[in-house]
Amino acid sequence: xxxxxxxxxxxxxxxxxxxxxxxxxxENYGNASSIYSVARDARRALxxxxxxxxxxxxxxxxxxxxTAGGTEADNWxxxxxxxxxxxxxxxGGQRDRGGRGAQDGRHMIVSAIEHHAVLHTAQHLQKxxxxxxxxxxxxxGRVAAxxxxxxxxxxxxxxxxxxxxxxxxxxxxxxxxxxxxHASGVWFHTDAVQAIGHIPLDLSSxxxxxxxxxxxxxxxPKGIGALFLRRGVRLPPLLHGGGHERGLRSGTENVAxxxxxxxxxxxxxxxxxxxxxRTSAMRDRLIAALSAIPYAFLTxxxxxxxxxxxxxxxxxxEGESLVLNLDMAGVCASSGSACSSGSLDPSHVLLxxxxxxxxxxxxxxxxxxxxTTPEQVDYLISQVIAAVARGRAMSPLxxxxxxxxxx
Amino acid sequence: MYTxxxxxxFANPRNVGEVADANAVGQVGxxxxxxxxxxxxxxxxxxxxxxxxxxxGCGAAVATSSMxxxxxxxxxxxxxxxxxxxxxAEALDGLPPVKMHCSVLAEEAIKSAIADYYRRQxxxxxxxxxxxxxxxxxx
Numbered sequence: 001x002x003x004x005x006x007x008x009x010x011x012x013x014x015x016x017x018x019x020x021x022x023x024x025x026x027e028n029y030g031n032a033s034s035i036y037s038v039a040r041d042a043r044r045a046l047x048x049x050x051x052x053x054x055x056x057x058x059x060x061x062x063x064x065x066x067t068a069g070g071t072e073a074d075n076w077x078x079x080x081x082x083x084x085x086x087x088x089x090x091x092g093g094q095r096d097r098g099g100r101g102a103q104d105g106r107h108m109i110v111s112a113i114e115h116h117a118v119l120h121t122a123q124h125l126q127k128x129x130x131x132x133x134x135x136x137x138x139x140x141g142r143v144a145a146x147x148x149x150x151x152x153x154x155x156x157x158x159x160x161x162x163x164x165x166x167x168x169x170x171x172x173x174x175x176x177x178x179x180x181x182h183a184s185g186v187w188f189h190t191d192a193v194q195a196i197g198h199i200p201l202d203l204s205s206x207x208x209x210x211x212x213x214x215x216x217x218x219x220x221p222k223g224i225g226a227l228f229l230r231r232g233v234r235l236p237p238l239l240h241g242g243g244h245e246r247g248l249r250s251g252t253e254n255v256a257x258x259x260x261x262x263x264x265x266x267x268x269x270x271x272x273x274x275x276x277x278r279t280s281a282m283r284d285r286l287i288a289a290l291s292a293i294p295y296a297f298l299t300x301x302x303x304x305x306x307x308x309x310x311x312x313x314x315x316x317x318e319g320e321s322l323v324l325n326l327d328m329a330g331v332c333a334s335s336g337s338a339c340s341s342g343s344l345d346p347s348h349v350l351l352x353x354x355x356x357x358x359x360x361x362x363x364x365x366x367x368x369x370x371x372t373t374p375e376q377v378d379y380l381i382s383q384v385i386a387a388v389a390r391g392r393a394m395s396p397l398x399x400x401x402x403x404x405x406x407x
Numbered sequence: 408m409y410t411x412x413x414x415x416x417f418a419n420p421r422n423v424g425e426v427a428d429a430n431a432v433g434q435v436g437x438x439x440x441x442x443x444x445x446x447x448x449x450x451x452x453x454x455x456x457x458x459x460x461x462x463x464g465c466g467a468a469v470a471t472s473s474m475x476x477x478x479x480x481x482x483x484x485x486x487x488x489x490x491x492x493x494x495x496a497e498a499l500d501g502l503p504p505v506k507m508h509c510s511v512l513a514e515e516a517i518k519s520a521i522a523d524y525y526r527r528q529x530x531x532x533x534x535x536x537x538x539x540x541x542x543x544x545x546x
Contacts (some may be wrong), residue, residue, distance in 0.1 A: 318441055320465035321417075328418055337441060337465070346441065358438035394423050394469070396434060396445035396461040 003376045003383075007308055008166050008367035009334060013260070014219035020263035021221065024256035033244065033255040037138035041126070042255045048253075049262035056344050057211075057271045058204035065227045065245045070193040073227035074160075076249070077189045078212045080235030081158040082108065082125050085187075095397030105157035107131045111143045111172070112352040113165050117190055118210075119348070123158070130157075132241060139354050140301040141170035145375065148177050158187045163195035163211075167336050167365060168300030169309025189234060193217055193225075197268035198306060199276070202366040209233045215261030218268045224257030231262075264319040275370040280307040282368055282377045289381040293388055294403055299353060299363065301305030308372075309406060311365040313355060316398040316405050317391030319327070319363045325387035331380060336363045409466055409499070410500040416470035421477050424459045430527060433519025436512050442468040446546040450524050453484050460516070467506035474498050475513035482525075487517055488536065 004012070030039030032046050047061070054061040067073045085105030102128065110122045110135050119134075126132040131153045137143050143161055152159075159181045164171045167272040174190050181188035196216025197203060215221055229235060241250030268275065279394040285309050291298055295315035314322070319335025326333050336347025337360070345351070346360035366380060392398040399406045409417070429447035436443040442464030447514045449457045458480050460472040475495050477488040492510035502510060522532035 153450065316463060318464050318468070323471060324414075324417060326468045356439075359442075361438070361441040391463075394461050395463040396443050396464050397438060 001333075001376065001379045003380055004332045004333045005366040005368055005380055006334050006371070008169075008306075008365065010216045011219050011369060012218075013221055014264050014267055015258045017220050017260040017264040020258040020282070021260040024259055028255070032255050033242065038377055042253075046253050046255050050265050051256040052262035056265045057228065058202040058206075059228055060231065062246070063203075063228055063231060064356070065229060067225045067227055067238075067248055068223055068254070069116065069225040070115075070212050071117040072223075073144055073214075073225050074115070074189075074191050075121050076227055076235065076238040078108070078121045078125060078158065078160060079210060079317035080190070080238065081187055081210070082128075082130055083236050084234060085157040100192060103155045105155055105162065107133070107156045109133045109135060109148065109151045109159040111135045111137060111142055111161045113137050113143075113167075113170075113349045114160065114162055115166055115191055118160050119160070128352070135161075137170075137352050141165055141168045141299075141353050141368070142301060142304070143172050143177065145173055145176040145180055149180050151179070152184050152186060155243040156184070156186050158189055160189040160191065161198065162199065163190045163192040164306050165200065165300065165349060166194045166361075167222065167347055167351065169194075169306035169367075170301040171195070171306065174208065175206055175404040178209075181209075182207045183397065194306060196319050198272070198308065200272060203230075205226060214266065215257065218264050220261035221256070221257050222266035224254050226260045226261075237393060259377070261398050271370065276307045279368060279370050279372070282372055282374065283308060283310050286310040286366060286368070286380060290384055293385060295405060296334050296388070297359075299355070300351065306367075308368045309365070310368070311363065313359050314362045314364065314388050314391075315359065316395045317362050317388055319361060321391050322362075322364050322384075322387050325390055326383055329383045329386070331383050333384075334365045334367075337361045408503050409470075410502075412474075412498075412500045412508075413470040413502065414469060416427070416473040416499065417466045419421065420469055420473040422459045422473065422480065423461065425461065426459050427458045431520040431524035433516050433523050434523070435515045435519050436464070438463065441533075442512060444468065444472050444511065444512050446516040446520040446526070446532070449522050450521075455479050455482055455484070455487055458520075464509065464512075467502055467509040468512065471495050471509045471513035473510055473515065477516055479517055484521055488521060490514060490517055496546070 010262045028038050028041045030042045032042040050064050052059045054064050090205040135147050159280050161177050178188040187209045191212045193214045196213040237248045239250045245251045297313050299311045319337030336350050350360035412416050416452045426447040431448040431450050434445040445461045448455050457499050458476045460476050462472040492514040495513050496510040518536050526531035
């Protein structure tokens, strides 16, 4: 049996997305910025896609800017906010608040479990002279809104906190955090790459100024994403050139990509309620069965959790070995172990949860989707149990007789 | 990223377990770093008659342990001490650069076991093995 259980890494292209894209790869190949008819068709399709995406998110079409993906959107949000506020005063550019003069923005707040697209961009900006506060999370991976409040300063430019975490699936209190930011006049960005298409988000009521999304995380193609910029949030251009995307993100439009992403988002939005019900029931079965393995621990928040995410640490086995063993059994999964990341440290997310290094090395992430079948869940359970047993049988840290770690 | 040989030694590791009547035991690595290798040997007349390993670690850690045991089994101590990490990696048709430290660990595990053998005989292993092979200090 083959089971793809790495849907947080990427998802297969949905048939609806593929058929929506096909005409724009085969017939309507026109440059959407040209004026003849094949180009006009492409332009119309691009703007339809923008409207579809905006509609699904509760945004206005002119608030959606296409990018090459989630990483680009994150980079743009952070770099753009810092550049926009550097010489305009912090606190969202408001002047004379409480009698104070405007302060130049030079401070940024991000959570410790952000994706590297945010974290490394923030560290890059720190090297450019911006001050960075990295907020800790609790053992379930939650950012406390009260900590955001304490970290806000008069010169804070931006707070960035992901909607849901890619490794452990914890859903963050972004509404609460956004409200605090707005009360202080600070821009709030959320990396919603793992959330869009999977859990409901309504930007007409959420206090979010910028939001990043990525097409291939919900059945769209790779190489396309978007940044939502709320009306009034003005960032400098990300890429200079022919003035595409309202002059902010130049580069010939990826029409097929945008059309495919829109079709995938429409489909996942329509089926979301059913998908959440189905997927989270299977996820809970996975969690119950695999948590029963001795010295196995669920990572992330058991309650506020992405519907498809089941992530664990298993004592005395190493994560990359688990992934390779599962691969031999036809299962695609992932790990945040050091060995799978190519560095000596295990995932920054698992360490931020307070897991000791030696435990974090034994991580395994299974991310299922609405297309996963109950039979595949059964197979996942049996194969993970077997892979953990195999790893432990050859582990010098595991006492096979007593079925516990050697002290 | 892994060669077929690495995958073969990962999927079908040679000499897994512990030698029952071992007279040489070495354990190197650190759980904090994500890899630990334990080698047990039975050495008779300066020849490694049997060797087995247990490893906590990634695919490369398992494969280098397996290959290292193959390369020293039946060899004299002198020959085993000449085994370099490069030779282990080459025998596996190469390792990704970030995994080269696994081959270092395999070499150290062999040395650590042989050092233990000498210590059990009341012989200071340092001049023979090259370091005290207590690799926990190095990692």
